[in-house]
Amino acid sequence: MILLYLTLSCLISWTLAAQRSPHHPRADAAYSPPYYPAPNGGWLSEWTSAYEKAQKIVGNMTLAEKVNLTTGTGEFMGPCAGQTGSALRFGIPNLCLHDSPLGIRNSDHNTAFPAGVTVGATFDKDLMYERGVGLGEEARGKGVNVLLGPVVGPTFRKPRGGRGWEGFGADPSLQAIGGAQTIKGMQSTGAISCLKHFIGNEQEMHRETSVLGPGYSSNIDDRTLHEIYLWPFAEGVRAGTGSVMMAYNDVNRSACSQNSLLINGILKDELGFQGFVMTDWLAQMGGVSSALAGLDMAMPGDGLIPLLGDSYWGSELSRSILNGTVPLERLNDMVTRIVATWYQMGQDEDYPLPNFSSNTLDETGPLYPGALISPTGVVNQYVNVEGTHNITANAIARDAITLLKNDNNTLPLSKNASLHVFGTDAGANSDGLNSCSDQGCDNGVLTMGWGSGTSRLPYLVTPQEAIANVTPTATFHISDTFPSGLTPNASSIALVFINADSGENYITVENNPGDRTTTDLYAWHNGDELVEAAAAVFSRVVVIIHTVGPIILENWIDLDPVKAVLIAHLPGQEAGYSLTDILYGDYSPSGHLPYTIPFNESNYPASVSLLNQPFGQIQDDFTEGIYIDYRHFLNANITPRYPFGHGLSYTTFSISDPVLTTVTPLDSAYSPSRTAKGSTPSYPTTIPDPDEVAWPDNFNRIWRYLYPYLDDPDSIVSNSTNSSAAYPYPDGYTTTAHPAPRAGGGQGGNPALFDVAFTLSVLVTNTGSRSGRAVAQLYVELPDTIDADVPSRQLRDFGKTGTLQPGGSETVVLNVTRKDLSVWDVGVQDWRTVVDGEGVGLWVGESLGSLGERDVRAIFGRGWGL
Structure with a gap:
């Protein structure tokens, strides 16, 4: 070249x-300093109209209506992964927040798009945008107000981390462009994007704080944070994302969901973020603390343990307003940000209500499955939102396919070539399509990883089916064990399919708890041995790999019979024909690696290994600093097996x-x-009438549903007036605003x-x-x-x-x-x-x-x- x-x-x-x-932090100095108070939204011209509309509405809301919009109604308390309360007097319904970054999760008649890492491998900005449009159209068609994506964190800092595949690759600019194009496409349809996970969530194990202990702390120095991990979030904010989701983990020993420096200082002040900030599911750590730190919405609303009917916010937030511990100004800004985003995307204009249930595929069922006793009704209307999105999905899956090696122009194949196809990754899930919840298994062709970042496949043409459709000269051995006694012709070609899987921590697949702990960076199901066995019998072997990320190829890549290697990434529903388009030369491969493939895992910095300890908080020190993926290989003068951006073609340029x-x-x-901040909405600061959060007369409560109401709200005001005890605010808390950051001034900075x-x-x-x-x-x-x-x-x-x-x-x-x-x-x-x-x-x-x-x-x- x-x-x-x-x-x-x-x-x-x-x-x-x-x-x-220095490009690394001192482990004993990694503490997140306080940054208070939370900056109000509405000071940028791009959002002026939306904030003016929101101000008129919020100024007339009761305390109950305000709290309702900031707090989820509880786990399984509606059709979506999460939903807020409503403000029906103003036409604002329960807002539906739902996965996933590659399609509508746990739904029907939707497209299962290729995963983010596949999109990144296309290096095609137009396809990134088109996929965003498709995601937005399907979200709108299903009545999803906020689609939880795109993902730009994690960023493959840890190659064995479980969810790198949900993002676009191992480079901040690639992540940034992929994320921004997706946001622009999604929000052009009126759906609200949710940029996630902010920030430093680079492994799955021990990410969450629970009754067993705190989640790990990602200890990141300021320069590394800005130049690597914050870079794509800044571009996402610049693209106008309506919401940002905080990560589960701590950053510099402060939980992301109430890290005032991250939310108030960096996201809202420095980056000028005008939308609303939400928790990841059950990631809220406290009520007053998270509100003061800048959190705007709690999802799904429950406290630390779901389905108990309690919440850090909900009625407790009402209490905190009445007793003065949370300033009314903070609540007003929380609600204004949510309502302004609703207006900014035009969701006040005939936006559909949810017409599906993520809890069941049945037509009728409980409206609130989290309640032991729930009213029932129609929960699935089976609205088909696929449109022609299969065309975009196929183009992405095809144009992402990355040709690593092609000795003697082995590819493309002749349609009359004698083929033997090996590996379960070429075939269907033996238990049936979508038989594994949230794709939590590795059975058949790997179309996506597992977890909340998935969707059901509406159909799947496997490589086996697609190859059989192209040629009658293929023999299939859909097994991961090489058959004994096979004696192919000298002209026969072996196509060997192997894969490597990973996903989210709440599912363990083949002893891998989200992260790749059992298999390391090698192929699953003895895939390396399958390739070696084929190479011992065939003189020409083509290896096709579906993988979530970097994979070690050294056991067989230099064997003489291994003539060609393709990485097909995670193709979604279009696994088959997108591949045969490349194998048979209808299209030249044009994908490029969105990460580096090393010779050995030891080529990476030791600090990017997975961390595991049974007790106490894990301190994950980002001592490699800015030197991740190819930056590290360049800096350490290590030659990789295949460099970032590598990808061959059937032609030359x-x-x-x-x-x-x-x-x-x-x-x-x-x-x-920077220019001075514009004005922001202002409201009266008088404590609301306690009756605004009293239970309405003859109210039909749903058990475990989270409400903003209190049994005796008058007593709260009375008790707080007569109390001399001062609330123990967080260290550094102040109501005096910081000077406007010099690096800020607009969306993204x-x-x-x-x-x-x-x-x-x-x-x-x-x-x-x-x-x-x-x-x-x-x-x-x-x-x-x-x-x-x-x-x-x-x-x-x-x-x-x-x-x-x-x-x-x-x-x-x-x-x-x-x-x-x-x-x-x-x-x-x-x-x-x-x-x-x-x-x-x-x-x-x-x-x-x-x-x-x-x-x-x-x-x-x-x-x-x-």
């Missing part, structure tokens, strides 16, 4: 000296004719000063951070003999003179061509923003950018590996290098 290298001589340098900051255009001059090390500094256009030409699509990946190399520890290359943009015929060309335009050329200055608390002078390298290639090995300092000022 050809590498292009450009230096921006005399354009970019440092004018301010900066002390080199050249990248040439670079044109660099300066768009916004970088004439200062820091962004221009200071708007100047997102100014395009340069555009780089390149000409991509198909130089081969078959049609195909190419990806141009742009990596930035900051100069040595920045006096900060930085990776030698960082992905910042990418672009994918359309289908190019042999000899055809297309110009791809790539953008570099001010933020792309910045590092986080911990002391100043702002992004510091290189300015006019020394060279910044812009590397463009088809993968990180195509950029070559060279001392780049030796070619500063020489323009493009080959």
Whole structure:
């Protein structure tokens, strides 16, 4: 492959000296400082209209109505994974919040889209957006107000972590672009996206605080937080996401759901987030503490233990308002953020009510399954929301398929080739489609991982079916044990299907508790042995892998008979024909690895291993800092088996004719000063009349349902007036607002951070003999003179061509923003950018590996290098 290298001589340098900051935290210093009070929403122009509408409504709400909208009604107390109470006087119904990032979970007549990691492997912004539109349309069609996705955390820091596959890959820019495109697509339909999980939730085991002890603490230094883990969340906020979900774990020894620095300081103040912040399910740790820390919505509403009918909020939040421990201003902002988001997405205009139940597929059933005695009714209307989304799903599954190896042009296959197909991963689930709850098994072709990030498959064409449809010359051995006595013809080709699975911690599959603990990074079901056995008999072996993430290939990758290897990722419902499109050459493969594949797991930093201890809180120190995935391999000078971004084609491409255009001059090390915050809604601060949360007359209570009402609300006001005891507020609590963060000023941060500094256009030409699509990946190399520890290359943009015929060309335009050329200055608390002078390298290639090995300092000022 050809590498292009450009230096921006005399354009970019440092004018301010900066002390080199460490990229790892001291374990004994990892404590999250307090940040109070919670900033009010409504000060950005993009949300002005929605907040004006919300202010009129909230200003006339009773205390009960306000509390109702902030608190879930309880586990299994409605059709969705969670639902808030309602404010029916104002046309606001119970808001339905429901999984998942790849489809409508536990529903019917919906599309099971490819998983996020598959979408990331396409490196196709248009498909990312189209999938978002499809998800939003199906959410709206089912009456889901808030669809719980996309996922941009975890980010494959831990390669064996259970849920990396729900996100888009191991690079913050890839995650950011995938997440932002998904949000824009989803919310174009009126559905509210929920960006998650904020933040540092990188393994499944021990993530949750329970009666057995606290969840682990992800101890992350400030610079690493901003440059790696916060980066995609900032882009999601910039894209206008309506909600953000907090993670289960602690960050720097403070639970995410009540971490005031994360919610108040970073998310709402620095990033200018205008929507509402919710818990993950049962992740709320306290009532007053979480409200003051900036939490806006508790899901599903229950306290630490569900189905007991109690809550940290609900009636307890009503009590906290009446006795003055939670300022009414805080509750008003909570409710205003929720209602403003409802208006922002146009859900006040004929948005459907839920027409499905995630609790049963029966047409009728209990309306509140969590109650022992519940009224019944129609719970499933079987509304078909699939539309033509199978076209998008198939395109993603196909264009994500990543060709790792193709010796002697073994692929594509001839339709009359003699094939033997091995492995249960080629076939159907032997127990039936969707027979495993939340896909909690590894039986048949792996279409997705397991857990809440899944959906039911409306249908599935397996690889076995698709291959049989293309050719009559295939023999199938749908077993993970190689048959004895098999003597193929010399011309026969073996197709060996293997996989590696993972998922969410509440399900254990084959002794893997979400994270890959039993199998490590190797194939499941003795897949390596199956490949080796085939290679001992066949002279040509093609390996097809469905995997949740990085997988070790060393047992067989260099065996001479292993001629070709494809990673098909997690294809969703379109597993079969998307694969045969590639195997038989109807399309050239155009997917690229969204993570690095190492030679051995020991190639990773020791600090990214899974942690397990029976007692006490696990302290997970992110001592590798900014050096995860390919950044680590570059920094440690370790050659991987396959680099990030790797992906072959049946044709070849050249990248040439670079044109660099300066768009916004970088004439200062820091962004221009932010504008002042706009005004926010204001309301009377008088304690409401206690009667507003008294039980209504003749009210028909549902047992275990969470209500905002109190038995004797008048006594609360009276007792609080006569009490001299001061409430024990959290350390550092204050009602005096912080100065506006200099790095803020707009959605995602200071708007100047997102100014395009340069555009780089390149000409991509198909130089081969078959049609195909190419990806141009742009990596930035900051100069040595920045006096900060930085990776030698960082992905910042990418672009994918359309289908190019042999000899055809297309110009791809790539953008570099001010933020792309910045590092986080911990002391100043702002992004510091290189300015006019020394060279910044812009590397463009088809993968990180195509950029070559060279001392780049030796070619500063020489323009493009080959």
